[in-house]
Each structure stands twice: as C-alpha cells, then as structure tokens.
Amino acid sequence: MEKYDVIIVGGGPAGIFTALELIRENQNLNILLLEKGRSIINRGCPINSSDKKLKCQHCDPCAIVSGWGGAGAFSDGKLTLTTEFGGVLDEYIDKSELESLIDYVDKIYLEFGGPQEVHGDITPEVENIMKKAAAADLKFIPARIRHLGTDNCFNILKDMEVYLRERIDVKTLCAVKKLIVEKGVICGVETADGEVYNSDYVVVCPGREGSDWFSTEVERLNIEVTTNPVDIGVRVECPAIVMKDITDAVYESKLIYYTKSFDDRVRTFCMNPYGEVVVENNSGINTVNGHSYANKKSNNTNFALLVSKNFTKPFRSPIDYGKYVASLANMLGEGVIVQRLGDLLEGRRTTEERLKRGLIEPTLKDATPGDLSLVLPYRFLKDIIEMLEALDKIAPGIYSKHTLLYGVEVKFYSMRLKLSNVLETQIKNLFAAGDGAGVTRGLAQASVSGVMIAREILRRI
Template sequence: MKLYDVIIVGGGPAGLFASLELVKENSGLNILLLEKGRDIRGRICPISQYGSKCANCKPCSITCGIGGAGAFSDGKLTLTSDYGGVLDEYIPKSQLDELINYVDSVYVKFGGTREVHGTDKEKIRDIERRAAAADLKLIPAIIKHLGTEKCYDIIKNIEDFLIDKIEIKTKKMVKEILTENGKACGVVTEDGEKYLAKFVVVVPGREGADWFKRESERLSLETKNNAVDVGVRVEIPAVVMEDITDVVYESKFIYYSKSFDDRVRTFCMNPYGKVVVENNEGLKTVNGHSYKDIKTDNTNFAILVSKEFTEPFKEPIAYGKYIASLANMLGDGVIVQRLGDLLSGRRSTPERLKRGLVEPTLKDATPGDLSLVLPYRFLQSIIEMLKALDKVSPGIYSKHTLLYGVEVKFYSSRVKLTNKFETQIENLFAAGDGAGITRGLAQASVSGVVVAREILNRVK
C-alpha cells in the first residue's frame, strides 16, 4: 500500500491541469493520477480509425481516457466566463477571466492555436439584431478552435510532460473514496487496490457523473440536481450558416419556447465538421467534431432543451439515459431523420435519405422516427427553435435538414462546494464536469488549477 500526497481521480482537463499546476513549482509532492480509460495513444475508436460500426469498446475511447471526452471533441476554448460552466458562482468574474486567460496560455504552450474568433464587433452586432428579431438571444464570445486532431496532439504533449513528474495509472476504475475522522484519506479501485493520500481530487468528467453521484450519497454529501439537457444534433450544408460561423465560429443562441417557455439553446457548433457516436457504457448518443485541417461540406450543432425537475424527482441523469435508450432500442444506436419526414409524420428510410440534399457524415446512424423517442414537449421546442433559427439563417428549416438523436448531456448532480471546490469532507475536492460545475474545456481546466493552488497553499 503506497502513500501519496495527492490522488487525482480522472485524467480529463480538470485532472491534467490540476497535475500541471501541482508540479509547476517543483513542489516535490508525490502525485498519483488514476484514469479508468486508456492513455492518449491507446485511445483508438474503430469507427474513426477503420470506418467500421461501433464495437461497444469498454471503456469507450471517445469518452474515456487521458484527456477526457475533450480529447476528441472539436476543441473549442471559450475565452469568456459567460458560458461553459458556473464557476462565476464560486469565483469573482474578474478572477475567473484571468484564470481562463491563464489556462489558454498553457494550451498555447503545449501546441494550442493563437487564432481567435469573435472579435469583429460590427458583424456580431448585425447577427445580434437578426437574432433578436427572431426571439433569439446571441451570446457572443471570443473562441479558439483547437481542432479535433490538434486536441489529441496537445493532450499527448501534456501527458508526455507529466509522465516523469507524477505517477499515472490508466485502466484503473476507482470504486470508493476513503475517509477517516471526517477527512479524505484515499481511494479503492474496482480490482481492490488501495491508495492512500492526504488530499483526494475527484474530477471524473461526465462519464463518471453516475459514479460520483452514488459516492456523494454514500458519503452523505449535500447535492442538488442540475438541469437535464435533451435534444438532437442538426446537420445542414455549411453554406447555410457560413456568414455566422465565419464571424463567431460558435454561435450560442438562446430561445424560450412559446408552447412551454422551456429554455432551448444551440450547443457545440462544428462548422465543416462531422457527426459522431459516443458510447456511454453501452448507451450510444450523438455528438459532433470539427477538425482544424480536414473540412466537410456540412455544419452540425446540437439543439438542447433544458429541463429543471422539482421534488420529488431526483434522477435527471437516469431520465436522460432512459430517453437515449429508446433511440438505441429503435435504431440500434443513433437515429437520423430528415426534418421533412418528421414534420410529415413518417420515418426516414435509406431511400429518402439518398434523395435528400444533405449527405449524412455519420454513416452508422439508422434512418428512423425521432417522434417515437423524444417526448412531445422536447420535440415541439426543438421545432420552434429550428423555425426561429431559419429567420437568422434561411435554409435551416428545410425538409432536407438532418436530425440525429438523441443528444443528452449527463451533467452530474452538483455537490456542495467551497470557493476552492472543497466538499464537506476535509481535503476532498471535486471539480470539472463530473462535479456539475463546468461544461467545457476552459472552465474545467480552470477548476483544476483552483484546486491545485489551494492544495499547494495548504502544503506550504
């Protein structure tokens, strides 16, 4: 049984940036990072590598491993505190903005781009006016697009930098967090190995949301439910939104449905990108990637409906997974449907897809009927959002537009934290998407930095 100073559970952006910060000043701390997935070089998806169908790899190399789900995302760094998480509820906005700039500089150090999008205020103002006329709100932001393939290189560079400075164990699933006398003292893995440490940092990402929820309940940590986001991924010809994506790259539109007043938003826009499958422990959902150097003729983005649940319901993650399981049941994975077929009340077929003007970039999707999967409330809000977006970018509300389903964001229940992201158990910290406080690369990375700096202060 080995004793460490710090154990980090999870090798995503929060875990990696906590590690980088802890070794930055040659602190001499003995650090262990445990990750249930593979190292970055071992993360090979059969779909992207060989063009085959999803092989149900366990764990999924798209969502798990060093770099987290962000390693194979389109790699957008949002250089604003307005979205990407709720860290501004814990940290003053001015401090958060400084930290975002800091993590950006670290990404640049390891190979990130210096090119930014969203700085042309006059053109952005024009998009805002068009959006307002359609009852949409544009949230402008300065964004860097790292690119899916560049993300891999950056994570590889970070892992290579850390490999001789901390101990990294991959394919190690943590089963339980250990405590003694109200303090964190280590972890136990699924294979029964016990590791002890003075500080435990839990950053399991979205993939570990269920596990951390169970552990929080077992440890009697106070939590509250986040909203569940359920929706579809939209695929259109890239030229339809070119005048917007060339200016802001990631266009964040917010809409409140007329039928139900539910909050609907665009998310993870991928100009000239491709639609992909994510495998969450056997549950297949849809996402999008966008490469830096490889372009397709299509743009894809998610439309997500956010739903806050009240008492007595306490299982938003299970609810989202249930909806995704319906799509898997009907379509053997992800379903794709033309908007025209959905509005006509019929399923899409391979023949109807071939007659469409948009060629699907996800070849593994099954033509089907999303109205058999999504609840009416969600579907109606999505259709309203598409109509509103069509007023800003004519061509979105076309019968040829492709809808993939379902896309679900499994945000973890948010555990009660201090402004240093310490839980109610002393020396047990939680951060990143897995703690329910971030929703993107930049703020997840920031949360890891904040935790590491607090640990260094205590050690000193």
C-alpha cells in the first residue's frame, strides 16, 4: 500500500494541468496519476489502419476516447480563449479571474509547441456577420480561438506526457474501481486490479468517457448532484465555400437559435473548416464527431448542430437517454448514419446511389446511407431543420438538398456535482474537475479547472 501526496484520476487536460501546476510549484510532491487508457504514443484505432474494410472492434479501452490526453487527444484541438462558452467556471470564480486563468493555460500550451496564430478578433467582417445573424434570429458569438490542429494537439500532449513522466508517477492502463472515503474524508483509491493507493488529496478528472463510472461512485458516496442538459443532434457537412465567409472571419463561431415550433435551444458546436467527419466510440456506441488538421485540408467544412434538452423529474438519466438514441443509429446502420438533407425533407432514406449523385463527397467513408427520421425524435429533427433554414440566411447554400447530415452526435456531460468555489466535493479533500464533473466543455476550461484545484491543494499543503 503506497502513500502519495496527491492522486489524480484521469489523464485528460484537467488531470494533466493539475499535475503540471502542482509539480511546477513544488517539485518535492509525490504525485500519482492514474489513467485507464494507454500512453498517447500507444493509442491507435484499428479503423485508421491500412485495412479500410475494418469496422469498429469495440476495443476496451477505446483508444479514441480513453488514454493520455483524454477524448480531446484526437480532436482538432481548439483552445477557446473566452469565458462565453466552453464551461461554467464563471459560476465558481469571477470572470476576470477566469480570463486570467485561460490566458495562463494558453501560455503553457504555447510553451509545449502551440501555434502563435489566434483567430476570431472583432473585425468589420465579423460585425457584418453579427448583423446578418441578428436579422435571422440567430445569436452569433465570435470567440478568440487558438487552433492547435489534430496533429499538433497530439504532439503537444505527447511532450506533456514525457515532461510529467520524468517528475511524477504515471500509470496507464490502470482504471480506478472505487474511491476510498472514511468519516467524510478521502483516503485514497482502489484500482480495478485490486491495488490500493492512499493520499490526503484526490482529484477526479474522469472526462466524458469516465462519467458513467463517476456517477456510480457519486451515488454510492451520496455526493449531491444536479442534472445538466443532454445535447443530441447531427454533424453537418457542406462544401467549405458555403461557410467560407464565416470561417475566414471567425475560425470557431457559436451560433444559437431558439426554434419557432418548440422554443428549443439549438447551437453550432466544433466547427471544422476544411476538416473531416470521424467516428467516436463511447463505451461501444458509435457516435460522430469532427476534426480539422493544421497540415492537411479537405474540400468540406463540418460542424455539429445540437439540441439541448433539460429533463425534469422523475427522469434522471439523460446519459442513458442519449446513448439509447445513438444506439438506434448503430442498430439501423451498424454505426453512423449519413443522410442528404433533401432526402430527409422528402421523407425517404438516402441510398448509396443517391449519395453518389450528390454534390458533396463524404469525408467519413464508413457511414451508412440511411434515414435519420427513424432515429431522432420528431422534435429534435424539426429543431435541426429550422436551425438550418436560419443558417441559410447568413451562409446561403447550407440548406441545400445535397448537405449531408451524420447521426447521431451526442455530448455526454449530464451529471454536475455540487462543488465549492475551489471545486471541492462534499467529501473533504476530494476534488472534481473537467468535463466529467459537468463544469467544463472544452480544452481551455478543463485545463483551467485543473489549475484551480492544484493551487488550492498547494495552499493547504
């Protein structure tokens, strides 16, 4: 039985930045970081092999969403340098402090090789888009973005892993089974292999992939939670020229719309100019996502359209609901389904022949042509169609019959713990950070949450 000063559960950005801040401020600390996935250099998906016929092998753990760097390791690596979205940390600290912390973690990403260029400053072009959006009943939120790129993001996280392995204990392929608590105080963790590690401080950063495990532990330990909304929708793919005016002006834009039929909130998310649509495995369920690279481009742009739904009592399982909807697509299409917008509007499925006749070449070759109306509830589809109609007013051509819709895209961040302003749970010295704790939704604020916790632990030590 080993004793550590601090144990960190999860090697995503929240866990990494907890460790970085701790060790940079106090090199004498004995720190253990446990990650259920692999080292970043050993993360590889069979689908990306030379055998293009391979389908998802349901690897355990999944190399795409688990391992050093978390699910964001193979994302397009956008650092959102704003407090407007990417998390709710401004509910725990002042916005001015959050802005300062975002700037702080941004500088650390630069130290490890992040690019100097920042997108999204307010220009006359941006102001013109904002004016057009307002006329279309869209709220346009430009944001300053540092785009790392999927390839650069991988290298940055690899260098961070090398740096930390030289200074702390890192155990990969080591899942945590349970948190050990005595008399309301955290004492350590027990791994799936039966190993027990003790510590006065434990930081849990499970990410979205570990949210199911964490919710089970939270229930067992009677930690108070609230239910976040679940976001369900599609990934849209169109010719890059259609979105060029917007993506040239603001690399990552957030557009929000409240639908006429149901007054539901629909938003764009993770816009990838000249990018690719990809499959993401969530505990055996295939969902869709998007990447863009720093050093290679496609002819298309993709982005998510997500409908946010808050569920009320007695329903308390939004994660299960989201997975159920995604599993319907897997059942019908043996994975991700793709459908042309025109076919959806005509009430027919997309076929291989219709897809080939389309003007857009899909970047996700493994998607099955199908019918999303058999998967997504009517309300969600109606919301998405209305949002596309509104978007067409600022990006003419997006409401084309050839536009591709991939389904489904689901964001699993539905459990939010009751936390103090230093992100401590009701259990003394047990902290929770990142997307899995329900307080962040992106690289920048997830990293900030780790720094916040590290500084509080350093103060207590």
